[in-house]
Amino acid sequence: MSAEYKVHGDVAVITMNNPPVNGLGYATRVAIAQGLDKANADAAVKAIVITGAGKAFSGGADIKEFGSPKAIAEPNLLSVISAVENSSKPVVAALHSVVMGGGLELALGCHYRVGAPGASVALPEVKLGLIPGAGGTQRLPRVLGVEVALNMIVSGEPVKSEMLAQLPGQKLFDKMAASDASLLEEAVAYARSVADARPLPLVRNLPCKHPQGDAYFQFARNMVKGMAKNFPAPAKCVDAVEAATKKKFDEGMSFERELFANLMLTPESRALRHLFMAERAASKIPDVPEDTPKREIKSVAVIGAGTMGGGISMNFLNAGIPVTILEMKQDALDRGIGIIRKNYESQVKKGKLKQDKYDQRMGLLKTTLDYKELKDADMVIEAVFEEIGVKQKVFEALDGVMKPGAILASNTSTLDVNKIASFTKRPQDVVGLHFFSPANVMKLLEVVRGEKTAKDVMATVMTAAKKIKKTAVVSGVCDGFIGNRMIEQYSRQAGFLLDEGATPQQVDKAIEKFGFAMGPFRMGDLAGNDIGWAIRKRRATERAEMKYSKTADKLCELGRFGQKTGAGWYDYKEGKRDAIPSKLVEDMVSEHRKSLGITPRKISDEEIVQRLVFSLVNEAAHILEEGIAARASDIDMVYITGYGFPMHRGGPMLYADQVGLFNVVQAMKRFQKNPRDDAKFWEPAPLLARLAAEGKTFN
Numbered sequence: 001m002s003a004e005y006k007v008h009g010d011v012a013v014i015t016m017n018n019p020p021v022n023g024l025g026y027a028t029r030v031a032i033a034q035g036l037d038k039a040n041a042d043a044a045v046k047a048i049v050i051t052g053a054g055k056a057f058s059g060g061a062d063i064k065e066f067g068s069p070k071a072i073a074e075p076n077l078l079s080v081i082s083a084v085e086n087s088s089k090p091v092v093a094a095l096h097s098v099v100m101g102g103g104l105e106l107a108l109g110c111h112y113r114v115g116a117p118g119a120s121v122a123l124p125e126v127k128l129g130l131i132p133g134a135g136g137t138q139r140l141p142r143v144l145g146v147e148v149a150l151n152m153i154v155s156g157e158p159v160k161s162e163m164l165a166q167l168p169g170q171k172l173f174d175k176m177a178a179s180d181a182s183l184l185e186e187a188v189a190y191a192r193s194v195a196d197a198r199p200l201p202l203v204r205n206l207p208c209k210h211p212q213g214d215a216y217f218q219f220a221r222n223m224v225k226g227m228a229k230n231f232p233a234p235a236k237c238v239d240a241v242e243a244a245t246k247k248k249f250d251e252g253m254s255f256e257r258e259l260f261a262n263l264m265l266t267p268e269s270r271a272l273r274h275l276f277m278a279e280r281a282a283s284k285i286p287d288v289p290e291d292t293p294k295r296e297i298k299s300v301a302v303i304g305a306g307t308m309g310g311g312i313s314m315n316f317l318n319a320g321i322p323v324t325i326l327e328m329k330q331d332a333l334d335r336g337i338g339i340i341r342k343n344y345e346s347q348v349k350k351g352k353l354k355q356d357k358y359d360q361r362m363g364l365l366k367t368t369l370d371y372k373e374l375k376d377a378d379m380v381i382e383a384v385f386e387e388i389g390v391k392q393k394v395f396e397a398l399d400g401v402m403k404p405g406a407i408l409a410s411n412t413s414t415l416d417v418n419k420i421a422s423f424t425k426r427p428q429d430v431v432g433l434h435f436f437s438p439a440n441v442m443k444l445l446e447v448v449r450g451e452k453t454a455k456d457v458m459a460t461v462m463t464a465a466k467k468i469k470k471t472a473v474v475s476g477v478c479d480g481f482i483g484n485r486m487i488e489q490y491s492r493q494a495g496f497l498l499d500e501g502a503t504p505q506q507v508d509k510a511i512e513k514f515g516f517a518m519g520p521f522r523m524g525d526l527a528g529n530d531i532g533w534a535i536r537k538r539r540a541t542e543r544a545e546m547k548y549s550k551t552a553d554k555l556c557e558l559g560r561f562g563q564k565t566g567a568g569w570y571d572y573k574e575g576k577r578d579a580i581p582s583k584l585v586e587d588m589v590s591e592h593r594k595s596l597g598i599t600p601r602k603i604s605d606e607e608i609v610q611r612l613v614f615s616l617v618n619e620a621a622h623i624l625e626e627g628i629a630a631r632a633s634d635i636d637m638v639y640i641t642g643y644g645f646p647m648h649r650g651g652p653m654l655y656a657d658q659v660g661l662f663n664v665v666q667a668m669k670r671f672q673k674n675p676r677d678d679a680k681f682w683e684p685a686p687l688l689a690r691l692a693a694e695g696k697t698f699n
């Protein structure tokens with residue numbers, strides 16, 4: 001049973017019990033409906049209370065049922081709400097902790113509501129590309145007024161119960177209890193006090209009007225358009241709430257239902273629901289059980305106070321974990337700490353960080369030049385120069401001083417984590433933690449699992465990642481891990497496109513229109529074109545067979561590293577970040593074409609997008625088949641959280657699924673015929689070819 005039924009004197013109490021948040025799954029819905037029947041049939045019962053056990057009233061739909069027939073099996077949520085409304089005895093909702101989505105909709109179907117302070121109240125469906133589908137858009141405006149309700153529905157953000165209870169004229173709460181502890185007792189007493197009152201009040205019978213209706217909804221539509229450019233749901237929230245003010249209740253309900261059903265079929269909602277599940281899936285490692293004992297991380301050491309070391313340290317300071325940074329020289333240390341301090345100071349100036357928090361964070365930061373001072377740290381993260389010889393020295397030194405059981409992590413972006421582990425006598429304690437720049441801002445953390453990394457080390461770093469608010473995705477060891485290994489193919493395509501006739505601005509515009517935050521050339525200018533140049537030079541011998549356009553090297557030979565040198569693929573005015581198309585680059589590209597004997601051709605935006613995105617997909621299919629990534633959705637998480645892939649497309653793998661893998665393979669076969677491209681690369685990866693042939697998808 002997912003709800004308990006108990007009688008307290010003459011009041012029946014139905015307590016939803018479906019941890020962690022009393023999701024309204026099939027069993028819970030059945031149990032509520034049965035509880036209502038039982039209470040209505042029992043002459044000794046005069047009133048009914050519905051509440052939730054544990055840490056929530058209810059968080060809404062049960063995510064475990066998403067997409068399964070159980071999610072809509074009768075009694076569905078609408079039927080349960082109808083049963084509540086039609087109960088011949090008054091039903092009181094006792095609301096606490098979490099009252100969200102379907103949970104709030106259920107409460108709005110009850111005759112009365114008693115709330116505890118501190119409860120988070122929300123209709124978050126918009127975050128999944130939907131609108132509330134069980135009357136939320138029709139009932140919430142009736143109890144909170146049109147403006148407050150629309151605001152909550154469009155933003156999906158929670159509001160505290162005590163704030164809502166203070167709104168003049170609100171009818172969401174009939175009574176506020178003193179605390180969570182007294183809620184049930186007070187709700188039962190309230191139920192008793194209204195046991196004989198008739199008629200039973202229903203939210204559906206309350207009026208719903210806005211004095212300046214048309215003007216207000218026009219204004220709301222304008223606001224929403226700017227906010228949610230790639231998503232249809234927010235505008236539909238406005239339509240649904242407007243319907244509540246203009247249509248009869250039952251017509252409004254049908255309208256809401258229709259909008260909900262249509263949104264459910266949109267690729268945007270599919271993408272958001274996919275990412276919601278993907279984020280949860282990514283935190284699980286198939287062969288590492290969730291109850292694996294974890295090591296404690298109470299203090300952290302960071303080696304190197306450069307770009308990455310500073311940002312990495314800030315993550316832990318923000319989470320209240322003390323950090324000691326080690327450098328080779330005092331001036332490097334001073335420079336690094338100076339940058340951290342400046343970063344926090346600017347947050348204080350902007351009002352984003354309180355002074356006492358600033359003091360607290362800086363107080364947790366220590367520096368040293370001596371490895372011995374790190375010996376007690378629970379985890380150390382190395383972020384020194386990207387050279388295997390330097391890494392070797394650092395890991396040998398760490399092996400010599402760190403206490404047994406300390407986790408030794410490397411932030412390397414290209415080097416072999418197994419090799420790094422072999423520099424120590426404790427390879428089981430070594431793991432890759434690949435942060436993205438700026439490390440204090442970017443959500444993504446690739447956790448690189450070495451051949452010998454212990455399971456409890458994996459479990460521990462996944463938990464630590466959550467603590468510092470990162471989205472952690474596990475990657476096996478390979479060149480570039482998941483993200484950079486794929487981006488290399490994408491960059492190669494960008495180079496070929498230039499050789500064949502496109503301009504940097506055309507490529508950037510096409511992919512930005514597709515939804516990427518930034519095209520490959522603007523991105524190169526921002527990150528520094530010299531980084532890729534150095535990697536290509538280093539690999540010139542080991543990957544000599546890899547074909548790529550030489551334009552990027554030519555650009556770097558001119559010293560055009562990007563924004564930091566004032567020029568890159570684009571020109572930049574001093575101190576400005578606006579990318580201005582460059583005549584010099586245009587000439588350089590065209591000279592290069594001439595030297596290769598290429599007659600430039602007009603390239604469509606569609607071809608640009610397909611070549612860039614499908615190159616990611618094909619490499620990803622190899623990554624998946626090799627077991628470097630555990631699931632396709634992990635790859636989508638990497639691209640959404642670390643590479644600016646458009647959220648409304650759900651990541652490269654979901655996008656490929658939605659385009660249809662058959663079509664993706666057909667496009668690749670076309671690209672194979674292009675003599676300027678890399679025909680071998682476009683051979684569909686075996687996994688992709690297989691899935692396409694079987695009519696299957698990645699996700």
Ligand code: NAI
Nearest residue numbers: 304305306307308309327328332383384385386412413437
């Ligand atoms: P950086 O050059 O800004 O900083 C490196 C710091 O390490 C310098 O302050 C240097 O003095 C210090 N250092 C060098 N050798 C040392 C040693 N033996 N002992 C102590 N300190 C030493 O480099 P950055 O960009 O921070 O990169 C560091 C690591 O992070 C590299 O492995 C890089 O591949 C990786 N990484 C870099 C990203 C980026 O976007 N910059 C992104 C992800 C990873």
